[in-house]
Every structure is written in structure tokens, then in C-alpha cells.
Amino acid sequence: MDPRPERDARGLVLVVEDDRAIADLVGLYLRREGFGVQVESDGASGLAAVRRLRPVAVVLDVGLPGMDGVEVCRTLRAEQDWTPVLFVTARDDEVDRILGLEMGADDYVTKPFSPRELVARVRTVLRRSGIAPGREEVLQVGAVSAHVDRRRVQVADAEVALTSTEFDLLVHLMRAPGRVFSREQLLSAVWGYAASAGTRTVDVHVAQVRAKLGPGNPIRTVRGVGYAADAS
Incomplete structure (x- = not known):
């Protein structure tokens, strides 16, 4: 072209x-x-x-x-x-x-x-x-750490490559450890649009994050409700 x-x-x-x-x-x-x-x-x-x-x-x-x-x-x-x-x-x-x-x-x-x-x-x-300026925000849940401003995730000392959507999904959960978010809440907060887009999108991305994080994955499924990030 x-x-x-x-x-x-x-x-x-x-x-x-x-x-x-x-x-x-x-x-x-x-x-x-x-x-x-x-x-x-x-x-x-x-x-x-x-x-x-x-x-x-x-x-x-x-x-x-x-x-x-x-x-x-x-x-x-x-x-x-x-x-x-x-x-x-x-x-x-x-x-x-x-x-x-x-x-x-x-x-x-x-x-x-x-x-x-x-x-x-x-x-x-x-x-x-996007990368926000200012003091670096680092989140820690169990073995997983997220360097928010640098958009980096580590499990123990090993860096894990996530897409921007996967990263934001993980960070949203890690910012409120133990809090259970419904799929609709995650769609609105992470994707920025309503549940009519299909909650299956959330399930697929959670599965991808879990697979990439491996045994250190902190995301817990709350049956019939949604997902939470827990240290245990």
C-alpha cells in the first residue's frame, strides 16, 4: 500500500x-x-x-x-x-x-x-x-508479582509474558486480593464494555493467564460467581 x-x-x-x-x-x-x-x-x-x-x-x-x-x-x-x-x-x-x-x-x-x-x-x-508515569506500583499475591508501571509479571524470579489484556485482568484481581469479581464486573473494568459482549471472553483469558503463570497462579474460581486472586 x-x-x-x-x-x-x-x-x-x-x-x-x-x-x-x-x-x-x-x-x-x-x-x-x-x-x-x-x-x-x-x-x-x-x-x-x-x-x-x-x-x-x-x-x-x-x-x-x-x-x-x-x-x-x-x-x-x-x-x-x-x-x-x-x-x-x-x-x-x-x-x-x-x-x-x-x-x-x-x-x-x-x-x-x-x-x-x-x-x-x-x-x-x-x-x-499504556505505561503510566510516577512511582512504580508493585503488587504481590503469593508467588506472583506485577510491576504495574513496567507492565511486567514474575512468578518467583521468572518473568512471564502476558498480553496487555491478560496483564490488566491479572492486575485488576491482584489489586483486591480475596475479593470475588463477577464476570460482568471484569468485562466492565478490564475490557470497558457491557456484559452483552459475552462473559466467555473472561473465562478464556483467565484460562490463558493461569496456563502462563503455571503452579504459582493465584486466580481462584468461585463457582457460580466469578474469580478472585488469593495468596493461598
């Missing part, structure tokens, strides 16, 4: 979408919000653009020709590239399958979607992944 992507104070968002009409619409709304936009139409070009341009976020269609969006995201995470990724999926029944794959997507929207909602989701993902 354009070899000189637009830049802006809010940063560059890479849109990887093979439907030009959708890509143009998404780009229009992102630009209205002050983002720079670069569009690529296939997975291989999108992957190369992430490596070359270092965008602040990627809006990534799942059903791309050649290398699909799932493979693009999996490749980035394997390279330890944790650029926030928002999936665009064609059907609701793809969501559990995609989020169940532990390749590290941060959020998703399903087609047809509201461009305003997509932009709001991008802003939410970026807000979660």
Missing part, C-alpha cells in the same frame, strides 16, 4: 483487511479520532508492516488470503511482539475458537460491526497497554 504511512500524535494503527470497502471505512473513523492509518490487504504484507512500522495497534481480519489473521498473530507472539491486536471476525461462532487459541489477541469485533465501536475498542486496548 502507501509506502509512507500517515503518522499522528495518537500513533499509527495498522489495518489488515482484504475487503477494501471495510478497510476504507475503518481507516476513515480511525483518522477522525486522530490516528495515523496504514492499510494492508493480506497476512504476509500485514506481518511485514508490523515489523517495519511498529504500529501502536493492529486491526486484523481473521479471514485473510494466504496467511490468515490467526497465523499472523501467532507469529508475532512467537517473536515476542506484544503489539495490541484486535481481531475482526466473520461469525460469532469463530470467537471461542479464536480466543481459545493461545496466540494472544487482545480483543475482537464481529462483522457486521459499528466503526465507532471498533475505534472505541482500539482506544480501550491502547489505554490498557
Whole structure:
């Protein structure tokens, strides 16, 4: 596409979408919000653009020709590239399958979607992944420590790589040890939208955090209610 992507104070968002009409619409709304936009139409070009341009976020269609969006995201995470990724999926029944794959997507929207909602989701993902200035906040629950400002998590002395969404979910629980949060409360606090988005999203991300933290995982399931972080 354009070899000189637009830049802006809010940063560059890479849109990887093979439907030009959708890509143009998404780009229009992102630009209205002050983002720079670069569009690529296939997975291989999108992957190369992430490596070359270092965008602040990627809006990534799942059903791309050649290398699909799932493979693009999996490749980035394997390279330890944790650029926030928002999936665009064609059907609701793809969501559990995609989020169940532990390749590290941060959020998703399903087609047809509201461009305003997509932009709001991008802003939410970026807000979660931002680093706040000031004195460092360090949380400790059991063997797990979270360095909030540096966005680092350790189990004992071993660092664990989490996506921005996984990190914020863990930190939200760790800030109130022992308190039980419902799935709806977690959706609102971490994802920034209502329970209509589907509480299954919370379950999938909790499972991913637990798998990454291993035996030191402090997240406890409270049957019929939700989740809590406990030291025991």
C-alpha cells in the first residue's frame, strides 16, 4: 500500500483487511479520532508492516488470503511482539475458537460491526497497554508479582509474558486480593464494555493467564460467581 504511512500524535494503527470497502471505512473513523492509518490487504504484507512500522495497534481480519489473521498473530507472539491486536471476525461462532487459541489477541469485533465501536475498542486496548508515569506500583499475591508501571509479571524470579489484556485482568484481581469479581464486573473494568459482549471472553483469558503463570497462579474460581486472586 502507501509506502509512507500517515503518522499522528495518537500513533499509527495498522489495518489488515482484504475487503477494501471495510478497510476504507475503518481507516476513515480511525483518522477522525486522530490516528495515523496504514492499510494492508493480506497476512504476509500485514506481518511485514508490523515489523517495519511498529504500529501502536493492529486491526486484523481473521479471514485473510494466504496467511490468515490467526497465523499472523501467532507469529508475532512467537517473536515476542506484544503489539495490541484486535481481531475482526466473520461469525460469532469463530470467537471461542479464536480466543481459545493461545496466540494472544487482545480483543475482537464481529462483522457486521459499528466503526465507532471498533475505534472505541482500539482506544480501550491502547489505554490498557499504556505505561503510566510516577512511582512504580508493585503488587504481590503469593508467588506472583506485577510491576504495574513496567507492565511486567514474575512468578518467583521468572518473568512471564502476558498480553496487555491478560496483564490488566491479572492486575485488576491482584489489586483486591480475596475479593470475588463477577464476570460482568471484569468485562466492565478490564475490557470497558457491557456484559452483552459475552462473559466467555473472561473465562478464556483467565484460562490463558493461569496456563502462563503455571503452579504459582493465584486466580481462584468461585463457582457460580466469578474469580478472585488469593495468596493461598
